[in-house]
Amino acid sequence: MFTIIAVDISGRHRIDAGYYMVCAAASLEITPASLEKVNEITSDAFLFGKPPELPDIVRIIETTTSKIKKKGPLITERGELFNLDENLSKALFSQEIRYQESIGERKAIELVHYVSLSTRNLLLRETGMNITAGEENTKEEEDP
C-alpha cells in the first residue's frame, strides 16, 4: 500500500461572481488497483476575479494540501495544470507531484473530484453567495 494525496479543483469556469473554485485534497492509502483507506480530507474555497493562471493553481493546491498531516506524493489530473509536461510541473511545487497513472490513483482522483464538486455546490447554497452579482462585485481573491 502507498500513501498519496489526491487533489482536485472544481469550478474553474466563470460564474457572475467570478471564478469560484473549491480545491479538495485527501490523504489516502491505495494499492495499484484500489482505494484501501481514507486518512483525512480537506477542502478550501477560492474566489478569483480573473481566470486562474498556472501560478494561481499552484498556490491553490499548495495552500490546500498544507493542511494535510499524513504526507505523500501529490497526485492530480494532467488537465489541472494546463497539460503541462510532468517534468516541468515538478519544479513548480515544494513537494513531490505526479499525474495519475494507476487504477488506484484514478479512483483517488475520482473521489476527491466528488468531494470538491459537492463542497462547491454546498458552499454556493449555504453562503448564499450572489452568483449573479456581475463583474463589478468581483474581488481579486478572497476566502468566502
Next chain:
Amino acid sequence: MNSFQEPAADAARNVILVMRTDPESDPKDNSRKSDEFSELVKALNDKVTDIIVQARYPDRKYNVGSGKAKEIAIAARDKRANRIIFYDPLSTSQIYNLSKLCGEAGANCRVMDRFQLILDIFAERATTHRSKLQVELARLRYELPNARMLVSLSKKEERAGWGGLGDYEDSYEQDIKKRIARINAELKKADLEEEARRVYRHKNGFFIVSLAGYTNAGKSTLFNALVDERTESKDMFFTTLIPKTRAFVINKRKILLTDTVGFIEDLPHFLVDAFRSTLEGIYFSDMILLVVDFSEPAEHIRKKLMISHETLWEKSTSNIVTVLNKSETMKPADRKKKFEELSHLIYNPIFISAKTGAGLSELIDEIGMNLPPLATRTISLPNNEHGASALSWFYDNGLVEEILYGKYMTFEFSAAEDVMAKADDILSKVRYSPDYN
C-alpha cells in the same frame, strides 16, 4: 487527390516516417515513440527507408515546416518511397498539400498519418465478418469529419448537377452516414449474440480469464503456453485482432481463457469505439491477466502500464494480476530494482517466462486461488435410465466426487451457485419421472 501507384499487395513498400516533436518534449519519450512507430510499419512488412524528425510546433499547411516538407518530398523521390507516414494526425488539407508537393518533386507516393496506418494493419488482419465490419466502421468514422473537405479538394474543377449548381459534398457525407448507421445496426446484432454467449458462459459456471496488455507484450505466447495451443504469436504489433477463447482445467475446474487485441498509446477514439465490443470481453471477465514485457526499460513499461490502466479503470471491476513476462532475460538485482521503481503500477505481480515456461505454475496457482468458492451438496439419483441421464448433466456442469452405486447413485456435487440452482430443476424432473420410487 493522391494519383500514385501502390505496389502489389505482396511487395514490400518503401516507407519514410516523419515525426514532429514539440521543442520541450522529453527526448527519451520521443525515441520510444519513434521505435514504436517503426515497429508499427513492420507489422505490414514494409521497409523503413528513412526517419525524418523535426522539433517544432505544428505548421498549419504541412504539419512540419515548409522547408522540411520539401526535404521530405525530395527524399521520397530519391529513395523511391511508396508511402510517407506522419506520426501526428494530418488534416485533409495537409495531406493534399503534402501530396501536391511530392507530385511536384517527382515522387510517386501516398501521404498518410499513423491512424491510417493502424487502420491498414487492422484491415489486413481482420478475417471474420464482425472484425471486418468493425474496421470499416472505424475507417468511416475517421473519414466522416474530413468528407466535405476531401470532396471539395478532389472535385475542385467541376460542379455537379444541371448548370453546375449542385454539389458533391453533401451526397458523399450522407453516403458515409448511411453506411455507418447500417454497420452499427449489423454490429449491434452481432454484439447481442456475443453478449448472449458471455451470459451463457457465466451462467454455466465458467470462470472467464482475459489476457490484456500493451501490443507485443507476449499475450499470445502466454495463451499458447497456458492452453497448449498454437495461436499465431509473432514479434510484431497487432498479431491478434480477433479474440480467441479456449478452455483449460485448473483444480478439476474448467476455465475459459481469452486472448485479446493489445492496447496502444494514443489509440484514436473512433478505433476504440469500433472495437468497444471486443474490449467489453475484457471488462466483463472474472479475472484479467495484465501482461507486461518486463525486459523493456522501466520508463517504457511505466508508459505501457499507464495506458493499460487507463483503458481498464473505468469499466473493469475484475480482479487484476500483473504478469511480468520475459523476466528470464534479466539479472535478479535489475529485476528487483525495476520492480521497486514500478511498484505503484504493479498489482498482484507474478514473474513468468511464457517462452521457457518458468513461473507458469505460480500463475496457474494464482488463478486457482481466485476461483469463486463452490457450493457442495450430497445428491442421490435413482439408478435407472433417467438417473443416468441426470448424472451425465452433473458431470458436465460441476465436480462429481465419491460416487456410490446401489439402488441409488449417491455422490458429492460441487458447483457455482448459478449451476446449483439449475441442479434443483434437474432433480425435480427426475423425481417426477414415472419410474422414480
